[in-house]
Amino acid sequence: MTEISADQTSMIPEWSASRLLLALLPLLGLGVVVALIFVTGTGLGTRALPPIEELTIERITLPQPGLITLEVVNGGPDPVTVAQVAVDDAYWQFSIEPDRTVPRLGRATIRIPYPWVHGEAHAVTLLTSTGVTFEGEVPVAVETPGFDWALLLRYALLGFYVGVAPVALGLAWYPFLRQVGRTGINVILSLTVGLLVFLFVDTLLEALDVAGALPAVFSGAPLVWLVTLLTLLVLLAIGGRRAQRSRLAVATLIALGIGLHNLGEGLAIGAALAAGEVVLGNFLLVGFTLHNITEGVGIAAPVARERPALWQFVALAGLAGTPAILGTWIGG
Template identity: 55%
Template sequence: LLSNTGTAFEHEIAVAVSTPKATTSQLQAQALVGAIVGLLPVALGLMFYPAMRGVGRAGMNFLLALTVGLLAFLLIDMTAEALELASEAAALFQGTAMVWLAGLASFLLLMAIGRWRGQPEGLALAFFIALGIGLHNFGEGLAIGGAFAAGSAGLGTFLVLGFALHNVTEGIGIAAPMLRFRPPLWTFPALTLLAGGPAVLGMWAGSLAYAPQWSALALAVGAGAILQVMIEVGSYLMRQNRDRKAVLFSPAVIGGFLGGIAFMYATAALIKV
């Protein structure tokens, strides 16, 4: 493809498929798939909230560390994917620099907002976690939508199942900071929508208007948001314990952190097969 500015773009299509067009039935079907990938798994994870309230101090530390672990995996995964997509973009966009600068700007902006009225905890921290996960789920929606748009229905279906399993733990991570509080009922659907809803938007964008530079930018913003959430959750974990430094090396925290990474790695491996 040659743009009106003379910039050339190369893209290989393995099998010729018709150009996707937005129709009501298509958008509804994609919204359903996005809900299965994003909304349903997060909602299932949040349903563990009543059972999680009975955990003691060590259990609380384990769940918070589990949240940091799964976010650490998402951070590495999103950054790697953003850099890979940036390498496919036109030189005009300076992909690598764009990714790092967008991630840094996202991180600093959210840190400033989060610390505007003190350190976030409880419901505020849960919403920050949901926001970071929502931006990650937007990237997952892009991948699924792009697979269907390219005619890879088999790959798209497999990604739907893999991402749905992958995302169940995210709801548990969102619920962890709220265990010492009794949030109103409306917060649960709101958190589900914030964390899972972007998967629907990603589906639409990926199938109708996919471009590597904009996908890389979205993932970079998400990576910066997740880094901010990791710092806030870690800070909250330390504030909940008297011996702030020693708790970081306690069996519950180390086990939770490694467990979060291991679960996300194992479920992500199913998607890569």
């Protein structure tokens, strides 16, 4: 048993009450300073500062002929009072719910009885009580469709075309992949890695683009980076549990990543069609469908030397493709 010598005992500090008080004194002083900041504010007193108004027009819809509806959110630190509304440079009567003054982080619905013209563009301007303006645009005036099961089914069919069908067709290359040699498999796996890198960059850019349209108070861009970092940490934690993961597990992770990417593609198609941009929606539909057939090859490549069951291929195609259906529903 080890004994502590007298010299070693003298080296251990004695935490008396006075010494502990000296250690805590700077922290107590810091607490006093923070308390003064909360009590007195910035020290500017009651100086009149201009209000900071940030009103974001989240959505403009045309629910019926002769009516424009706006959904707005106040992302600034101060309340915003909507004083007037102009459509195509002319002031119009409007109604706003729940109140003309939108509190911080509050939402409001503005209804404008305006005879919009089918197929034409219209500009909407909101004027606040302090003279600040916020603008929105209807690129192509088309009546916003209401919810019905037939429309839901049509959007689901679009998601099937852009997501499930091309991925399943790409997986149909599985018999061919089994016939190529080791060099061919390595080449295909290299293409798969390149595809995944492209999907990562493309998804990240899309997320940052969407985050830029959010009110600044929600900090959309930092949230994108935070979720990206958390996702990376989760994947590293999952991957660290098994050094040699099965090929089917690798294919499943690839299908999951592709599914998240296809969710964004469905959102883009649904939003374009909901906004009346039919040509853009059709262009995105055809382009994404042609592009997504390569995703099936990327999923099939890791299991080219194995014999997965048919239901496993169906599950992989569903995991990678069905998020596109969900995306069209949300976007539309």
